[in-house]
Amino acid sequence: MPIEPYPLSLRNLINTSLQRGVATQTFNINCFNSFPGCVRLFARSRRSLTASRQSSTLCYVLLVGFATAFKSFDVNALLKQSLAADSTAVRHSLSKPSLSLTDFAHLISRSAADFLSPLSLRSQQLTQQRFGKVIRLFAPLYLSNECINNCKYCGFSRDNPILRVTLSVDEVLKEARELLAQGFRNILLVSGEHPKFVSTNYMADCVRALHDEVPSISLEVGPMEMNEYRPIVEAGAEGLVVYQETYDRTVYSDMHTAGPKRDFDWRLDTPERAYDAGFRRLGIGALYGLSDWRFEALCVAAHADYLLRNCWKAQITISLPRLRPCAGEFQPLTHMTDRELVQLVCAFRIMFPDVGLVLSTREPARLRDGLIPLGITLMSAGSHTEPGGYTGAGKQKLHHTERGRIVELGASEWAAAGPDPHATGQFDIADERSPHEVANLIRRLGYEPVWKDWDAALTT
Numbered sequence: 164m165p166i167e168p169y170p171l172s173l174r175n176l177i178n179t180s181l182q183r184g185v186a187t188q189t190f191n192i193n194c195f196n197s198f199p200g201c202v203r204l205f206a207r208s209r210r211s212l213t214a215s216r217q218s219s220t221l222c223y224v225l226l227v228g229f230a231t232a233f234k235s236f237d238v239n240a241l242l243k244q245s246l247a248a249d250s251t252a253v254r255h256s257l258s259k260p261s262l263s264l265t266d267f268a269h270l271i272s273r274s275a276a277d278f279l280s281p282l283s284l285r286s287q288q289l290t291q292q293r294f295g296k297v298i299r300l301f302a303p304l305y306l307s308n309e310c311i312n313n314c315k316y317c318g319f320s321r322d323n324p325i326l327r328v329t330l331s332v333d334e335v336l337k338e339a340r341e342l343l344a345q346g347f348r349n350i351l352l353v354s355g356e357h358p359k360f361v362s363t364n365y366m367a368d369c370v371r372a373l374h375d376e377v378p379s380i381s382l383e384v385g386p387m388e389m390n391e392y393r394p395i396v397e398a399g400a401e402g403l404v405v406y407q408e409t410y411d412r413t414v415y416s417d418m419h420t421a422g423p424k425r426d427f428d429w430r431l432d433t434p435e436r437a438y439d440a441g442f443r444r445l446g447i448g449a450l451y452g453l454s455d456w457r458f459e460a461l462c463v464a465a466h467a468d469y470l471l472r473n474c475w476k477a478q479i480t481i482s483l484p485r486l487r488p489c490a491g492e493f494q495p496l497t498h499m500t501d502r503e504l505v506q507l508v509c510a511f512r513i514m515f516p517d518v519g520l521v522l523s524t525r526e527p528a529r530l531r532d533g534l535i536p537l538g539i540t541l542m543s544a545g546s547h548t549e550p551g552g553y554t555g556a557g558k559q560k561l562h563h564t565e566r567g568r569i570v571e572l573g574a575s576e577w578a579a580a581g582p583d584p585h586a587t588g589q590f591d592i593a594d595e596r597s598p599h600e601v602a603n604l605i606r607r608l609g610y611e612p613v614w615k616d617w618d619a620a621l622t623t
């Protein structure tokens with residue numbers, strides 16, 4: 164295939180080829196470059212390329228996104244290694260300067276549960292070495308609890324007859340200003356997935372409205388196309404969080420009974436689309452309580468490992484949410500003890516010394532306090548999981564939503580909502596301390612609470 168004359172960067176070459184509508188093609192490239200950011204452009208377009216070597220030209224490649232790589236990821240073999248790990252294997256993995264996924268499997272094994280002290284010590288040392296004695300604080304700001312998906316474990320599921328609302332841009336700004344007054348400079352905009360109420364334009368408008376006042380804005384919203392993310396990044400968003408929820412395809416299919424979220428692979432490739440759109444922080448995680456926690460942890464580790472190698476300009480974070488009570492009263496299918504959560508935090512830190520580890524207010528205060536010195540680097544505080552939760556914004560617009568249609572509340576429903584009505588939250592929080600109580604506790608532990616670690620001026 165004739166291609167642009169040399170010199171041409173691989174990225175330009177790929178972009179040019181994609182614009183020309185190349186689907187499957189062998190490239191002959193006069194220069195060789197394995198620059199992963201370029202290669203990943205293929206994954207975005209769901210195309211693959213073949214590789215060949217012809218005469219003096221070295222040629223390349225192809226590549227696949229994590230969803231494709233995940234299909235050949237043998238998690239069961241690693242689970243077996245975890246089950247079979249004895250104390251010798253744990254000690255050996257713990258002594259290594261850098262770990263493989265097999266070592267990680269050893270560190271989360273039942274045998275490693277007896278090594279919680281050395282695991283904690285190593286995790287603590289690595290965290291202080293890489294991050295210092297600091298904890299970044301952030302707050303979730305819920306924009307909307309409308310959703311077109313049915314996820315059995317979530318209060319926002321479309322079939323739940325909850326009180327719903329989508330905040331206007333002005334109301335979002337009001338909520339953000341309340342968080343700014345509390346000290347936050349790092350805000351996570353959260354929403355259910357509903358294109359009618361939460362469109363790309365709406366998201367971009369919200370980010371634009373906050374951008375001058377909030378230095379660090381991340382999103383946790385329904386997955387989008389790369390081109391839909393772009394205007395949101397241009398408006399000033401820098402981070403995207405998307406939990407796979409469960410990496411177990413069977414459980415995933417059972418939990419997600421309706422809506423676009425049923426597409427496991429589409430969700431799994433979301434961080435890469437976000438990276439291609441320009442997000443500089445990517446957050447992943449599993450929701451513990453749906454499948455075996457060791458299975459999930461191994462898959463999260465494989466995913467993080469992939470992103471670190473392929474989206475290397477982004478900061479990667481891993482969250483460790485455990486299921487909490489919510490509307491619909493779903494009961495967790497599996498259990499993860501507090502000790503196991505501690506073990507997992509340490510194992511993630513030792514495996515990935517530079518990855519941020521996130522702990523939300525889903526966990527009770529005492530456990531959160533205990534985890535601060537062990538490897539956590541980001542915490543939410545004083546969280547509300549309902550839109551308008553910080554100021555009461557939007558409460559006059561509460562309604563039900565049936566098949567995408569707004570249904571006004573009747574007089575008896577307003578009466579039942581009480582004198583201070585509010586939208587239904589996504590889940591109950593366990594740590595109800597104010598942000599300042601949490602910040603003071605962090606200081607008492609000898610750590611510095613960090614409200615701001617980024618400014619838009621640093622972007623250019």
Ligand code: SF4
Pocket residue numbers: 310311312313314317318319320321354355356424
């Ligand atoms: S988990 Fe997300 S997608 Fe599923 S119902 Fe809740 S808000 Fe909607």
